[in-house]
Amino acid sequence: MWAFKQFLSEGGNVKIGDVAAAPFPISEKNRASVRADAHEALSALHDSFHKETGKHLFGKDKKAIKTNSAFAGSTRHLMGNEVSDKEFAKHKRDVGDFDVFVPHEHKEDLHSHVKTGMKLGKYTVAGKNKSSVLMKHENGQVHQYDMVGAKYEKHEPSEGEQFTHSSHWGDTQKGIKGAHHKQLLNAAGLDKHKFSITHGVRSRTDEKDQGTKHPKDVSSTLFSSKAEHNKIHSFQGVSELIAKHVPKEKHQAIYDKFKDSVKSNKFNNKPAITHLASTLNIKDNLKEHILELFEAKQEVHHTSVIPLVGFSPISHMGHAADLGGKMRELPGTKHIGVSGKSDVFSPEERSNILSKQWGDKDVKHHIGAPAGEVIRRAHDSLPAGKKHLHLLVGGDRLEWAKGLKASLEAGKIKEMEGKKFHNITVHTPDDVERKHGLSGTNMRTAASKGDKETFKKHLGNMFSDKETNNIMNKVKSSLDSGAIKVKRK
Numbered sequence: 042m043w044a045f046k047q048f049l050s051e052g053g054n055v056k057i058g059d060v061a062a063a064p065f066p067i068s069e070k071n072r073a074s075v076r077a078d079a080h081e082a083l084s085a086l087h088d089s090f091h092k093e094t095g096k097h098l099f100g101k102d103k104k105a106i107k108t109n110s111a112f113a114g115s116t117r118h119l120m121g122n123e124v125s126d127k128e129f130a131k132h133k134r135d136v137g138d139f140d141v142f143v144p145h146e147h148k149e150d151l152h153s154h155v156k157t158g159m160k161l162g163k164y165t166v167a168g169k170n171k172s173s174v175l176m177k178h179e180n181g182q183v184h185q186y187d188m189v190g191a192k193y194e195k196h197e198p199s200e201g202e203q204f205t206h207s208s209h210w211g212d213t214q215k216g217i218k219g220a221h222h223k224q225l226l227n228a229a230g231l232d233k234h235k236f237s238i239t240h241g242v243r244s245r246t247d248e249k250d251q252g253t254k255h256p257k258d259v260s261s262t263l264f265s266s267k268a269e270h271n272k273i274h275s276f277q278g279v280s281e282l283i284a285k286h287v288p289k290e291k292h293q294a295i296y297d298k299f300k301d302s303v304k305s306n307k308f309n310n311k312p313a314i315t316h317l318a319s320t321l322n323i324k325d326n327l328k329e330h331i332l333e334l335f336e337a338k339q340e341v342h343h344t345s346v347i348p349l350v351g352f353s354p355i356s357h358m359g360h361a362a363d364l365g366g367k368m369r370e371l372p373g374t375k376h377i378g379v380s381g382k383s384d385v386f387s388p389e390e391r392s393n394i395l396s397k398q399w400g401d402k403d404v405k406h407h408i409g410a411p412a413g414e415v416i417r418r419a420h421d422s423l424p425a426g427k428k429h430l431h432l433l434v435g436g437d438r439l440e441w442a443k444g445l446k447a448s449l450e451a452g453k454i455k456e457m458e459g460k461k462f463h464n465i466t467v468h469t470p471d472d473v474e475r476k477h478g479l480s481g482t483n484m485r486t487a488a489s490k491g492d493k494e495t496f497k498k499h500l501g502n503m504f505s506d507k508e509t510n511n512i513m514n515k516v517k518s519s520l521d522s523g524a525i526k527v528k529r530k
Contacts, residue, residue, distance in 0.1 A: 055175070055185060057168035062175050062185035063439065064135040066468055067119070068370045072126045076119065079139060080106060081162035082176065083186075089159070094150050098143060100196025105142065110197040113140035113189055113206035114219050124210055132213050134431070134466050138173070138185035140206070142198040145190045180471065181436060201254025205238040209275035216312035221303065222276040225317065228299035229263050229283055231291065236263075276313060280320040292321040341463075342423040343373025345431040348412035348445065351380040352481070353525055354516065356395045357499040359479030363470035364433060365399035371431045371468060375401065376419040381409025385519040394512070398501050412445065413456030420460055430462040434469060442467045485527045488516040 055062055065075055083106050087098045097103075105111035109121045116139050118124050143151060155174055159166040164176035167183055174186045191202040208219030226236040235245045242259045243252030253259065260273040264286040272278030283295055296317055303310040317323075345368055350360070368375055379391065386394075388408040396402060405422070407415045420428060430449070434442040446465045448454050479499055487495035496513045497504070504512070519525050 055170065055173050057170055057173070057175055060168040060175050060177075060183060062138065062173075062183050063469075064137050065139075065182075065184055066135050066471075067130055067133055069126045069130045070370060071471060072119070072129060078163045078178065079120070082164045083111070083141065083161075085161040086155075089161070090147075090151060090154050093154055094147075096147055096150065097196065098147060098151065100193060102196075105193070105197040108197060110203060111142050113142060113203070114208040115213065116140045117208065118210050118213070135468075138187050140187050140189055142191040142193075142202060142206075143188045144193045148188070148190050151188065182469075199254070200256065201241060204256040204259070204274070205241060205254050207274065209277075212276045215277070215316065216309060217276045217316065218306075218308060218313070220306065220308075221310070221313035222279065224302045225276055225279050225283075225299050225313075226259065226263065228295050228302060229279065229287065231294060231298065234263060277316060277320075280317050284320050293323060296321055296323045340426040341429055342426050343371075343429045343431060344419040344423055345371035345373055345375045345433060346416055346419045347377045347433045348415055348442075349378040349380060352391065352395075353380075353485070354386050354519060355391055355500075355512070356398055357479050357481060357484045358398055358501045359477050359499070361398040361400075361501070362477050362479070364435065365401065367468060367470045368399075368401070368404070368433055371433060373429070373431070374419065374422050375404040376415055376422070377401075377404055377406050378410055378412055378415035379406055379408045385515050385524060394500075397503050411456065413454040416449065416454070417456045417458070417460070420457070420462065427463040429464040429466070432465065432467045434467070436469045439467065439469055482528055485516065485520060485525065488513050489520050489527055491517070 067075060083099070084103060087103050087106070090096065090098045099105040099111050109117060112120045115133060115136060118129065119133070119136055152169070152171065155166055155169050157166050157168060161176065163179045164184075165179075166174060167177040168175040172187055174188065175183055176186060177183045189206065191198045191206075193199065205223070206219075207222070209222065212219070212222060223236060223238060226242065230236060230242065230245065233245060234242050236242045236259070237252075240252030241254030242262045244250040253262070256273050257270045260268050260270040260282070264282045268282055268286050269278075272282050283292065287295065299317060300314055303313065347364060347368065350356075350364070352360070368377075377395070379395070381388070391408060392406045395406060396404070405418075407418060410418070416430065419430070432442050432446060445454075446467055449457065449462065449465055452459055452461060484496060484499035486492075487499065491513075493509065493513060496516075497509050500509055500512060516525075520527060
């Protein structure tokens, strides 16, 4: 049966057999299509499940996915309309997985129903385990859908289930996770009450207490029946409730309990700790607190980098369509590392061709520099503050990029000389299968045969016939001399 997902772990993507999931890359332009494809897949799953079992997976008439109550955590914000595409992409450049509520009583039947190879809209089931379904999109990306067991009432998850798995957008804007919210609710109870996503709030000493998940009941239990119950839904609101309704002499203990509980988190806790300390006016560990405040207020600077591409000997419009198109969506300064192996074109010529094709006058080209050096230069180009690196690679180099990210985070890239980024995100083009049909092999083949029409299609219409002839002849001479091969090894 489907295992209950513990959201406080905020885990990464899973791998089932040889199939590994990747985050959903989100931009202002593609958010609508991501939502539409996910909704279509889940709607198809509901229909398929109902046809086989007669049961409603997301409530009668698919109520839960129509109202978005079927979605938990940040997935709720992704699928809803309360947050604009621009605002969402600003704070969530990618979503690790889709968190979806399904009725507890249907979990076992659903696990039996889902089969590898099952077609669901634009997705095909690529693997499953007891808590997740890996689905491969027709664009080649594999995404993770986590099925969260929940109590359904009136054909959608209960208000308590939605609350215990929630993530408040106002907190997200501050860098505070939904998990921090739940951990603070637990800390606020001190020795009297505890909070968990499975039981809600309940007595810490009376094991017979079944607990309550309803947000108003949680607020009344932890604070007061007269508390401002609307504030219970966010970390910032709970901080204010503690400040107003819990005796001041207990604030330090709540702060200490919360700070100790988040140590095992695998994400940044500083925004949450800093906000709580500021709201409760905690003065201990003053130096540490001042440092946290300083770092929290530092401006974030972004840089987007293609670490290394092996154009042989020049770029083509396929690169401009996938890598260039995606890079334009990414924030901050932009840098491209280009291999230095080209005897027939000078670095300046290669850079000029690339700029013309990509329309990237403001992108810095680093020809002949190793990937580590390109990233170091991108790092040093940013002003003081928090630095966020966006690594962009072709779909076939995703695993390599993940390894590079891990090495950068561990300080193992010698060119960085110990310098690190505060955050690193890996991106791939939207068209990972390169449906445009353009390739370096086809371009070099056209040059070897004097096929000007095909060569120009690869080079781009922004070049005149004279420029096209000159460039094609240079490529052909390089092929004839054996400096490059039609098919690269």
